[in-house]
Amino acid sequence: xxxxxxxxxxxxxxxxxxxxxxxxxxxxxxxxxxxxxxxxxxxxxxxxxxxxxxxxxxxxxxxxxxxxxxxxxxxxxxxxxxxxxxxxxxxxxxxxxxxxxxxxxxxxxxxxxxxxxxxxxxxxxxxxxxxxxxxxxxxxxxxxxxxxxxxxxxxxxxxxxxxxxxxxxxxxxxxxxxxxxxxxxxxxxxxxxxxxxxxxxxxxxxxxxxxxxxxxxxxxxxxxxxxxxxxxxxxxxxxxxxxxxxxxxxxxxxxxxxxxxxxxxxxxxxxxxxxxxxxxxxxxxxxxxxxxxxxxxxxxxxxxxxxxxxxxxxxxxxxxxxxxxxxxxxxxxxxxxxxxxxxxxxxxxxxxxxxxxxxxxxxxxxxxxxxxxxxxxxxxxxxxxxxxxxxxx
Numbered sequence: 001x002x003x004x005x006x007x008x009x010x011x012x013x014x015x016x017x018x019x020x021x022x023x024x025x026x027x028x029x030x031x032x033x034x035x036x037x038x039x040x041x042x043x044x045x046x047x048x049x050x051x052x053x054x055x056x057x058x059x060x061x062x063x064x065x066x067x068x069x070x071x072x073x074x075x076x077x078x079x080x081x082x083x084x085x086x087x088x089x090x091x092x093x094x095x096x097x098x099x100x101x102x103x104x105x106x107x108x109x110x111x112x113x114x115x116x117x118x119x120x121x122x123x124x125x126x127x128x129x130x131x132x133x134x135x136x137x138x139x140x141x142x143x144x145x146x147x148x149x150x151x152x153x154x155x156x157x158x159x160x161x162x163x164x165x166x167x168x169x170x171x172x173x174x175x176x177x178x179x180x181x182x183x184x185x186x187x188x189x190x191x192x193x194x195x196x197x198x199x200x201x202x203x204x205x206x207x208x209x210x211x212x213x214x215x216x217x218x219x220x221x222x223x224x225x226x227x228x229x230x231x232x233x234x235x236x237x238x239x240x241x242x243x244x245x246x247x248x249x250x251x252x253x254x255x256x257x258x259x260x261x262x263x264x265x266x267x268x269x270x271x272x273x274x275x276x277x278x279x280x281x282x283x284x285x286x287x288x289x290x291x292x293x294x295x296x297x298x299x300x301x302x303x304x305x306x307x308x309x310x311x312x313x314x315x316x317x318x319x320x321x322x323x324x325x326x327x328x329x330x331x332x333x334x335x336x337x338x339x340x341x342x343x344x345x346x347x348x349x350x351x352x353x354x355x356x357x358x359x360x361x362x363x364x365x366x367x368x369x370x371x372x373x374x375x376x377x378x379x380x381x382x383x384x385x386x387x388x389x390x391x392x393x
Contacts, residue, residue: 006036007043007083008378011064011107012090014046016055020297021120023271025090027172031371032378043084045075047095067097069106076110086382089117091137093130100129108140114381117141122151122294124315126158135159143381145374147171148294148319167377171295172370173304173362174275184280193226194345197281197307199274199298201234202266204245207287207312207331209252214337216256221342227258230265230277279305282351283344286311289331304366306359308351310340324357 012025029042041060048056053063062078065071079087089104097103108115117137126134138144138159144166146152152168155161185191196215200206208229219225233246246266253262269277278284284302286309293314302309303320311317313328321328329336344351363369 006375006378006382007040007085008032008088009043009045009079009082009084009086009113010088010090011045011104012047012088013095014044014056014061017046017048017052018268021090021092021095024120024172024297027367028088028090028371028374031172031367032375034368035371035375043082045079065097066095066103069097069103072103072106073110076107080110080112084113086378087111087113087115088378089115089137089141090120091117091134092120093133100133102129102133105133105136105140108137114142115140116143116145116378116381118145118147119151119155120147120295122146122148122154124150124154124292126154131158138165143167143377145169145377146294147300148316150315150319151294169370169373169377170365171297171300172367173301173365175366175368176279176305176362180276181280184276188277188280190226190280193224194222194283195281196225196227196283196285196341197230197278198228198285198287199230199269199278201231201237202229202246203234203237205289207289208249210289210332210334211285211287211337212249212252212256212258212262214334214341215261216258217334217338218341218345219258219261222345225261225341225345227262228265228277228281229262230269230274232266232268275301275305278302278307281307283308283310283341285309286314286317287331287337288312288314290314291331300365303358303362306355306362308344308354309358310337310344320361324354324361327354 010025010029013019013022015022015026029044033042043060043062045062045064046056047066048063050065056063062075064075093101095101123130138155138161144155144161146166146168147170149168152163152166155166156163215225215227233243237245253259278301284307286296286299291314293316296316299311299317299320310327310329312331317328329340344354
């Protein structure tokens with residue numbers, strides 16, 4: 001069922017802000033409007049700082065200053081008077097003002113429209129003050145959306161949220177464009193290399209050192225390996241220590257003799273280019289040490305684009321790779337990581353099998369499918385029909 005007249009208001013950070021949540025919301029909004037064949041743009045309440053307000057000049061933009069608590073109430077009153085049918089709240093603790101982002105409760109307290117909240121972060125063991133804020137958000141939401149099945153259990157266990165009030169819909173991903181792959185490989189000089197790719201804001205705790213050590217052994221058996229580490233240094237890291245961590249990695253690369261096998265792309269990578277780079281790689285890796293990460297937009301993109309994946313078994317990777325656990329390796333086991341990389345690149349049929357398996361997973365994650373699923377959820381919430389977990393898992 002298409003609902004061209006259903007109007008959705010999104011509360012989130014939003015492009016042109018350079019953050020994963022802004023990009024996610026942009027694509028979700030576009031996918032939902034396409035799924036319902038919308039003839040009018042859905043409004044966006046864009047969370048921002050004072051210096052960012054000027055970036056939101058479209059008539060469907062409504063800037064909301066994150067630190068101004070009164071503004072949350074005013075926005076709620078504006079939405080209540082508007083023709084909006086449902087509010088999609090994209091929740092991440094850091095984007096809202098107040099302790100643990102508690103200012104958003106002011107919005108929810110005064111809002112009379114139905115609210116569907118997407119929790120981008122769900123803790124296995126929630127601590128204060130985050131636990132109380134998240135519990136209050138869930139209580140004041142008509143429905144909750146998560147992108148990891150494990151999150152359903154966490155929310156039910158800690159906050160007594162009925163599973164019937166929580167829906168799993170996967171993180172969205174671009175639709176692959178096969179013909180661009182060879183063109184990108186040629187452009188970046190990857191034609192005769194076996195490319196292992198990792199993307200994200202550079203900071204400690206991403207497992208890069210461990211993978212470098214695994215690579216030092218793997219290149220003896222696979223001499224054309226090339227490890228791409230893409231992304232600028234995390235702004236908070238740069239603020240406190242400049243480029244010291246990147247320099248440490250450069251030294252380690254030299255010590256391990258990997259100068260011809262590692263390249264760093266030290267800059268902001270626009271999304272269009274990122275999609276091309278992921279599409280052009282041979283193996284996408286997330287060797288993260290922390291096991292609690294509940295979502296990963298870049299891993300979702302790799303799956304949606306059908307690229308073979310090798311990862312540590314953190315929460316999102318385990319959920320994504322169900323039935324494909326042989327591609328999940330323990331953090332820090334450099335011998336096992338090295339052996340798996342050698343195996344995949346020494347036997348092309350194994351890499352091809354991995355690609356087929358991931359492509360099958362990725363089909364349900366591409367934005368047209370995700371947009372249609374999310375639209376279905378919004379329609380059910382606004383019609384008051386409710387929602388059963390059996391419909392989405």
